Amino acid sequence: MNQIGKVIVSLVLTGAMIFISFTMIIGAAFTGLGEYPIMFIFVVALTTIIITNCAIFMKGTKKNLKKFTLFFYSVATVILISYVSYQVYQDKLEIVSNQDVDLESYQPASDNDKLVSLDSEPTISITENLPVLVGATALYPLYAAFVKAVYPEGDYNLEDDENIVLASQTGNAYQNLFRGEVDIIFTAGPSERQEKQAENRNVSLDLTPIGKEAFVFFVHADNPVTELTVKEVQAIYSGEITNWNQVGGKDEEIRAFQRPADSGSQTMLEKVMDGKRLMEPPTDEIVSGMGGIIRETANYKNKTDAIGFTFRYFASEMVDKGKIKFVQIDGIDPNKENINNDTYPFTAEFYAITRTDYDNNNIPLLIDWITSEQGQQIIEKTGYVPLKQ
Structure with a gap:
């Protein structure tokens, strides 16, 4: 083949490989695979172009080129298999994230046995001007039970945009309230x-x-640590304590997960820190459809080096299944008795929150009932601790 022919072949093959690799990179970006697969595709494509052009133009190097090609693709194959295996392992890990809760099974209905019921007829009944409700995911089974008790029977489907009983994240619930789109939100206090x-x-x-x-x-x-002090928690989340052996555990680096800003649990963590600066949280990198990298707070992935936080009710089921365990704080268990008598250090109230400029008289009627004996009975039956015991 003459020189012009080689140049033409080189241009055609190089163009084809650039097109294929560019298509794969775009596909990886749009499917959210992250930056490492994109870098891998880029490096493999670039090296393949170089090898191909060396094979076309450099006759005397074919023996060495074959050795290098075999070595390079062997290493690339090992890296690819290792990465895929790691991702499969990661996907199998339990993730504590309230986005995975099946809320549809808690939708208000008179025949829904998953929702608790009163021992007697409710002392109020709201049949018109129904307050629009929304709240944190973990509290949905609670205020859905309020609706079951005192609202008319109906279809409170979560998929219906016109539904007046909604579920959301804490941050979104506050925004709904600020815009006047809902009447009452059920969440932790505001950040x-x-x-x-x-x-x-x-x-x-x-x-x-x-x-x-x-x-x-x-x-x-399986983590041997069963107890932390308040100061140790603060030191872990400020980055002062970085290894489990500093708090009686194994010689393993601590991976302290956090939640998105303005979520109820992240707001509570900020209060626990009592003025200490939070370290930067572990993050997942997600490539958006616009090609940008969005850094989001990682979900808690249940590995032996990890520590996470939430509210007790939400994680209790996983504790019962033996997958995670709560750590004592200052030697005190986070059980109902210690919450009720306020001996557990991180006890918090949750709220029914309204705007002060509401114009629906059923809003205070419902809230007064929630704080009454019947409302508190539903709170206790659902699994939370009532204000009065």
Whole structure:
């Protein structure tokens, strides 16, 4: 083959490989595979182009080129298999994330046995001007039970945009309330940022405590650490303590997971820190459809080096299954008795929150009932700790 022919072959093959690799990179980006597969495709494509062109133009190097080609693709294959195996392992890990809760099974209905019921007829019944409700995911089974007790029977389908009983994340619930789209939200108290947002919108909030809950820290069931002090928790999440052997565990680096900003549990962590600066959380890198990298707070992945946090009710089922365990704080278990008597250090109230400028008289009627004996009975039966025991 003459030189012109070689150049033509080189251009055609190089163009084809650039097109194929570019298509694969775009596909990887749009499917959210992350930056490492994209880098792998780029390096393999670039090296393949170089090898191909060397084979076309450099006759005297074919023997060495074959050795290098075999070595390179062997290494690339090992890297690819290792990466895929690791991803499969990661996918099999339990993830503590309230996005995986099947809320549809808790939708209000008179025949829904998953929702608790009163021992007697409710003392109120709301049949018109129904307050629109939304709240944190973990509290949905609770306020869905309120609806079952005092709202008319109906189809409160979560998929219906016109539904008046909604479920959301804490941050979204606050935004719904600020915009006047809902009447009552059921969440933890607002973060400093949410308080500032309300102030900027000239919105005044009325927070009514309706129950109590423990803010808990949990680890893998096989982690030998069973107890942490308040100061140790603060030191772990400020980055001062970085290895489990510093708190009586194995010689293993601590991976301390956090939640998204303005979520109820992240707001509670900020309060636990008591002014100490939080370290940067572990993150997952997700390539968005626009090609940008969005850094999101990682879900808790249940490995032996991990520690996460949530509210007790939400994680109790996983504890019962033996997958994670709550750690004691200052030697005190986060059980109902210790929440009720306030001996557990991280006990928090949760609230029914409204705007002060509401114009529906059924809003205070419902909240007064929730704080009454019947409302508190539903809170206790659902698994939370009522205000009055």
